[in-house]
Each structure stands twice: as structure tokens, then as C-alpha cells.
Amino acid sequence: MDPYHATVNCVLDAMVASQGERPAVLFQDQGLTYRELQRDANRLAGGLAACGLTKGDRIAVWLPSGLDWVRLQFASARLGLVLVPLSTRFKAAEAEYTLRQSDAEALVLPDDWHGIDFLDRLGPVAPDRFPALRHLIVRGARRPPGALAFEELATHTAPGPWPPVRPEDPALMLYTSGTTGFPKGAVLTHRNIVYNAFHMARRQHVTPADRLLVAPPLFHVFGCVNGVIGYLTHGASVVVQEIFEPGETLALIERHRCTALYSTTTMFQMLLEQPGLASCDRRSLRTGMIGSMPVPETVMRAVVERLGASEIVNSYGQTEAPVSLLNEAGVGLAVLLKGVGPPLPGVELRLVNPASGEPVSSGEDGEICVRGPHVMQGYHRAPEKTAEAIDAEGWLHSGDLAREVGDGLYRITGRLKDMYINGGLKVYPAEVENVLYRHPAVLQVAIVGVPEPRLGEVGHAFVRQRPGVPVDAAALIAFVRDRLAGYKVPRAVTFVDSFPLTPNGKIQKFRLREMARGE
Numbered sequence: 001m002d003p004y005h006a007t008v009n010c011v012l013d014a015m016v017a018s019q020g021e022r023p024a025v026l027f028q029d030q031g032l033t034y035r036e037l038q039r040d041a042n043r044l045a046g047g048l049a050a051c052g053l054t055k056g057d058r059i060a061v062w063l064p065s066g067l068d069w070v071r072l073q074f075a076s077a078r079l080g081l082v083l084v085p086l087s088t089r090f091k092a093a094e095a096e097y098t099l100r101q102s103d104a105e106a107l108v109l110p111d112d113w114h115g116i117d118f119l120d121r122l123g124p125v126a127p128d129r130f131p132a133l134r135h136l137i138v139r140g141a142r143r144p145p146g147a148l149a150f151e152e153l154a155t156h157t158a159p160g161p162w163p164p165v166r167p168e169d170p171a172l173m174l175y176t177s178g179t180t181g182f183p184k185g186a187v188l189t190h191r192n193i194v195y196n197a198f199h200m201a202r203r204q205h206v207t208p209a210d211r212l213l214v215a216p217p218l219f220h221v222f223g224c225v226n227g228v229i230g231y232l233t234h235g236a237s238v239v240v241q242e243i244f245e246p247g248e249t250l251a252l253i254e255r256h257r258c259t260a261l262y263s264t265t266t267m268f269q270m271l272l273e274q275p276g277l278a279s280c281d282r283r284s285l286r287t288g289m290i291g292s293m294p295v296p297e298t299v300m301r302a303v304v305e306r307l308g309a310s311e312i313v314n315s316y317g318q319t320e321a322p323v324s325l326l327n328e329a330g331v332g333l334a335v336l337l338k339g340v341g342p343p344l345p346g347v348e349l350r351l352v353n354p355a356s357g358e359p360v361s362s363g364e365d366g367e368i369c370v371r372g373p374h375v376m377q378g379y380h381r382a383p384e385k386t387a388e389a390i391d392a393e394g395w396l397h398s399g400d401l402a403r404e405v406g407d408g409l410y411r412i413t414g415r416l417k418d419m420y421i422n423g424g425l426k427v428y429p430a431e432v433e434n435v436l437y438r439h440p441a442v443l444q445v446a447i448v449g450v451p452e453p454r455l456g457e458v459g460h461a462f463v464r465q466r467p468g469v470p471v472d473a474a475a476l477i478a479f480v481r482d483r484l485a486g487y488k489v490p491r492a493v494t495f496v497d498s499f500p501l502t503p504n505g506k507i508q509k510f511r512l513r514e515m516a517r518g519e
Contacts, residue, residue, distance in 0.1 A: 044072065051106070102173055186320045206230075324349060325342065352366050443465060452491070
């Protein structure tokens with residue numbers, strides 16, 4: 001299979017031919033072989049086609065992670081539909097915004113899940129609320145008038161013939177996670193997904209013998225692209241966790257003899273805090289991927305030395321270009337601590353001055369710009385935002401900052417939107433956060449800039465304290481002052497029990513700024 005010229009359908013068909021009876025997806029006490037996944041996806045695609053959905057239509061999925069989510073992912077690809085994932089944590093306003101902005105013609109949702117009434121949360125499906133929505137497809141016994149039964153569509157007996165689907169056709173519309181504000185719908189093509197996912201897995205040395213545990217939700221790019229498509233391109237198995245719970249994650253690793261684990265930095269931190277970590281049999285674990293850059297040195301070291309994932313890889317990517325930089329599996333802790341990279345095959349990367357657009361010198365911070373077959377088509381119904389993100393030469397401007405550190409590696413230093421100016425001098429919170437992570441009392445930290453009349457902005461640190469290690473704000477401020485220039489030292493520290501997170505585990509810094517201004 002040539003990943004540059006392949007579609008999601010090509011991936012499944014090729015793996016059925018070579019790995020047909022091997023497990024493709026495992027969930028709770030159930031599982032699907034590659035052949036069974038193809039059969040189920042074809043049946044569901046036939047049911048969706050019978051509804052009148054055709055190539056190019058958008059189908060929103062508001063289901064929890066599980067076998068039905070994966071079935072729908074491949075069924076949509078078979079028909080050439082554009083899958084629009086919705087977070088199961090969405091409230092009514094968030095779901096309504098995504099459905100309206102995406103122009104979704106169909107929505108698949110459960111009637112109830114873990115005590116959440118999704119039909120009540122959605123509210124009435126009226127033309128004035130959802131002008132494009134033609135089909136409400138409900139999984140479960142309780143359906144409003146006019147809604148279709150997911151279970152009936154999933155057992156359709158007359159699949160095909162299928163429309164021709166090309167690598168350049170759109171496959172996914174993923175909404176940005178909202179760490180800084182309003183989400184946008186990034187449109188990814190079959191080529192974007194398959195090419196990137198294939199090379200992600202190849203750099204991890206994935207074989208059919210591997211078994212990946214996907215802890216992030218499937219509605220996020222980390223789950224449905226990096227995880228499901230990535231490992232299935234190499235005939236491996238994927239274990240799907242419905243909701244991330246660190247104790248269950250450890251149990252799943254042991255039960256399924258998982259060789260790889262995908263989690264965000266926050267999720268890995270929670271795993272490392274688990275009392276059952278020492279007693280869990282993790283000997284099968286060799287690799288995996290940490291998302292949500294930059295990764296604190298203390299976390300990376302603990303993942304290798306305490307969790308035992310000796311071939312873990314560090315990644316850099318975003319919704320608009322899933323993974324651009326990735327370490328090779330087995331490079332060793334010293335390399336992982338130095339930086340992330342090199343770029344994946346076919347990916348071009350350069351660091352530029354955000355103001356001038358000119359390349360920066362080696363060792364100097366610059367905005368990451370990437371170009372290649374993994375970069376999105378654009379933002380749905382947002383040509384101005386697309387033009388802001390992707391320039392005339394095809395470079396995607398990430399808004400993230402990095403510096404080249406040699407040997408094809410890059411150190412991610414922060415986000416442009418996180419950067420604040422203290423007395424005319426730029427401060428990148430990631431640098432200060434990394435210093436605070438070295439303090440024995442700091443379990444987790446995030447720093448934001450807040451307005452100050454004389455200096456413009458000053459740093460405000462939010463800290464989760466390690467249990468049993470006493471510390472106060474003055475001690476942490478002094479710790480930073482001994483190690484960094486004065487203008488980088490936070491002026492205030494707030495101790496918190498938890499952080500406001502996006503559904504995929506990223507800290508929402510705009511909410512921290514609101515909290516800091518309130519204080």
C-alpha cells in the first residue's frame with residue numbers, strides 16, 4: 001500500500017487481505033477482527049446510503065469511544081462522507097455550534113450514556129436551529145419521532161456499490177480543542193490522514209504483533225487518526241478505552257498485554273500518580289506516544305524509568321497537521337530530553353520570526369511552520385482564517401514556538417498566544433514551567449501572563465502541589481528567581497487541586513487568565 005495514494009478504505013481492504021482474522025479493535029469484552037470490521041463498516045455504510053446520504057455529505061458523531069465509533073469511522077469513509085466528531089463532554093450550546101457551523105446533514109448519538117440524556121442535551125431538532133440536518137440517528141431504545149435507529153442501519157444487508165473515493169477527498173472535519181477560544185473545523189483529507197498515520201506508526205516500528213491502548217477519546221485527532229488509523233495501517237491491534245481513568249488504563253495494559261500507549265502529558269502524569277503502578281504488570285509495554293507538547297523533563301523521565309515504556313516517542317503536531325515531528329522508537333532518554341524530531345517523511349519544517357516571516361538563526365526561537373501531505377485542506381466556511389493559517393506557499397503557521405537544538409531535533413518552547421511581555425521583554429511560560437517542575441513540591445504547573453499597569457504583563461503561576469511536600473508561594477518564587485532572569489519570575493502563585501482541561505487533556509490557559517484576573 002502506497003500511503004500517499006491511499007484512502008482510509010484502502011487501509012482496511014489491504015489489512016483484510018493480509019491480516020483478516022487478526023484482531024483489529026478491542027473494547028471491553030468485545031472485539032472485531034479486520035474482516036469483521038470491514039463487514040460491519042460495509043453494512044453500516046449501506047444503511048447510511050439507504051437514508052440518502054451521499055459522497056461529500058457531513059455526518060456528525062456524538063458517540064462515546066467504542067466499537068460503534070470505529071465502525072462509523074470506516075463506514076463514513078466507504079461512502080465518501082465527511083466525519084464530524086463531537087466531544088461527549090459538549091453541552092447544548094457547544095453541540096449546536098458545531099452542528100450548525102459544520103453544516104452536518106446527519107447526527108449519530110446515543111439516547112443515554114452514563115446517566116447523560118443526550119437527546120435532552122441536544123434539545124429540539126428544528127429547521128431554524130439546524131438548517132442542514134436531515135437525519136437524526138439514535139443508538140438506543142428511546143427515539144424521538146422521525147429519528148432513525150442506529151441498530152437497524154448497522155445491520156443493513158445490501159451494501160454497495162460504493163462511490164469512488166480519492167486520496168484528496170475530505171474525510172474528517174475536526175474542531176480545534178479550544179485552549180484559547182472559539183473552535184474552527186479543520187478539514188483533513190484521506191491523504192492527510194493515511195500518509196501521516198502510516199509514517200507515525202512506521203517510526204514507532206509497529207508490526208502486526210503490536211497492541212496499542214488508546215486512552216485519549218476517539219473524537220480527538222490523537223485517538224481517531226494517530227491511534228486507530230496509524231496502528232491499523234500496519235496490521236496491529238487497537239484497544240479502545242471508553243473514558244480515561246488511570247487505574248483502568250493500567251488494568252487494560254496488563255489484561256491485553258499492550259505494547260504501546262497513547263496519552264497526553266496530563267494523562268501520563270495521572271498514571272504515574274496511581275497507587276497501583278508498582279503492582280501492575282507492564283512488561284509488555286515498549287513504546288507509545290506522548291501528545292500535548294512541551295513535555296516536562298520530569299514526566300518524560302518517569303515514563304521511561306518508572307512506567308517502563310523504554311521506546312516511547314515524543315511528538316509534535318496539531319489538529320491541522322496531525323504529527324509533524326516524531327522521535328524514532330528506541331532513541332533513548334537522552335535524546336528525548338533534548339528535543340523532538342526529526343520531521344516525518346515528506347514534511348518540511350522551518351522556524352520563522354513571527355513579525356517578519358524571515359527564518360531565524362539556529363538556536364533562536366521561531367514560529368513553527370510546516371508544509372507537506374499532512375496539512376489540512378483548510379477551515380470549513382472560514383476562508384479568512386484559512387488564509388491566516390496557510391500562506392500562499394502552502395506553509396501552515398502553527399502559532400507554536402521552537403528552537404533547533406541540533407541532530408535534527410527541536411525543543412518546543414511555547415505558544416505565541418501564551419507569550420507575554422514584561423517591561424518590553426518577551427516571556428515564554430514553558431521555560432518558566434520547566435524550571436518549576438524541578439521543584440520537589442510541584443506536581444503540575446501552568447503559567448499565564450496577566451495585566452499589570454507599570455510592566456504591561458506579569459506572570460501568574462498555578463500549581464498542583466505534590467502531596468506531603470510542604471511549600472508556599474514565596475519559596476516557589478524564590479526558586480525561579482535563583483534560576484532565571486528577574487523579568488521571567490512569576491509575581492503570584494495560586495495553588496489548585498485541578499486544572500480546567502479540554503476534552504483531550506490540555507490545560508485551558510484562557511480560563512486560568514480569567515481566574516488570575518479575578519484574583
